[in-house]
Amino acid sequence: MADMQGERAVGDVLPFVSPVFDLLLEAWRQVRVELLVPLLNAAVALCVVMSVILLAEKVFLGVISAAVNVLRRRSGRPYKCDPIVQDDETGSAAFPMVLVQIPMYNEKEVYHLSIGAACRLTWPADRLTVQILDDSTDDEIKELVRSECDRWAKDGVNIRYETRKDRAGYKAGNLKEGMRHGYVQGCEFVAMFDADFQPAPDFLVRTVPLLVRNPRLALVQARWEFGESCDKVTLYSVFFFSKWT
Known part of the structure; x- marks a missing residue:
């Protein structure tokens, strides 16, 4: 008798739980499609852009280094560095x-x-x-x-x-x-x-x-x-x- 009452209680609850579960599942699908997917796509695009920038930087530095080595030119400009000499008169x-x-x-x-x-x-x-x-x-x-x-x-x-x-x-x-x-x-x-x-x-x-x-x-x-x-x-x-x- 008790088992029959328990089954009846579960049966009474299921009609209410099923629609709520369906609503939650549908809400998750909408969040995933409308929010998460665009965010992930944007993150992937950003990573691609950063990778391209880093690659371009490496290529640029490589070209500059190669050009300097080929042309035998030093970066920057030389500065005068003559030592200071003590004068016998002025000390x-x-x-x-x-x-x-x-x-x-x-x-x-x-x-x-x-x-x-x-x-x-x-x-x-x-x-x-x-x-x-x-x-x-x-x-x-x-x-x-x-x-x-x-x-x-x-x-x-x-x-x-x-x-x-x-x-x-x-x-x-x-x-x-x-x-x-x-x-x-x-x-x-x-x-x-x-x-x-x-x-x-x-x-x-x-x-x-x-x-x-x-x-x-x-x-x-x-x-x-x-x-x-x-x-x-x-x-x-x-x-x-x-x-x-």
Whole structure:
């Protein structure tokens, strides 16, 4: 008797479920035809267009590279790079004033390396200013950096240790704040190094002449190599040497 009642209940529900299921199925078909299919077609067309663009780029670069190799022409134009020579009469006056900026932020492991490398740069001492811009939040690290600057100052290096009240603008803001000091106004060129960089002693000797001999040139970007603890891979670095305006 109970089984018969259950079958009767299911039979009563089926007439209502079947139309709802049919409606849902029909709605899905419409969504698929009117929405999903056009979207998929558009995606396929976009992929085809992007593939064509990438192929055209590869072909263009290949043609240019082949043309350069065949014609033996170098890209870009050569720049004058005659070394700056000290005059016996004027002394170091032939060398422009250079400002070296090193922004720092809690650089306990590397601060002494970058400061030491900057202070060892081959350049007349009276034509070079090393500016350490310390944004450290650790008082102990600040004292270490300050002591390192004092040590080099005692050796005759014109090094300035600067801090500020807040970290507005972060590294860029720190560099900008460093430009506001009065002693910076006499500098013609600015070299910027990260706190973990160790420029070679002849960095200024090799880069400054490019800016001096080419008045229309405003920026020189060098390259660097990882240290011995990393793979020997040469990359373009963020060594920027910009003309002070």
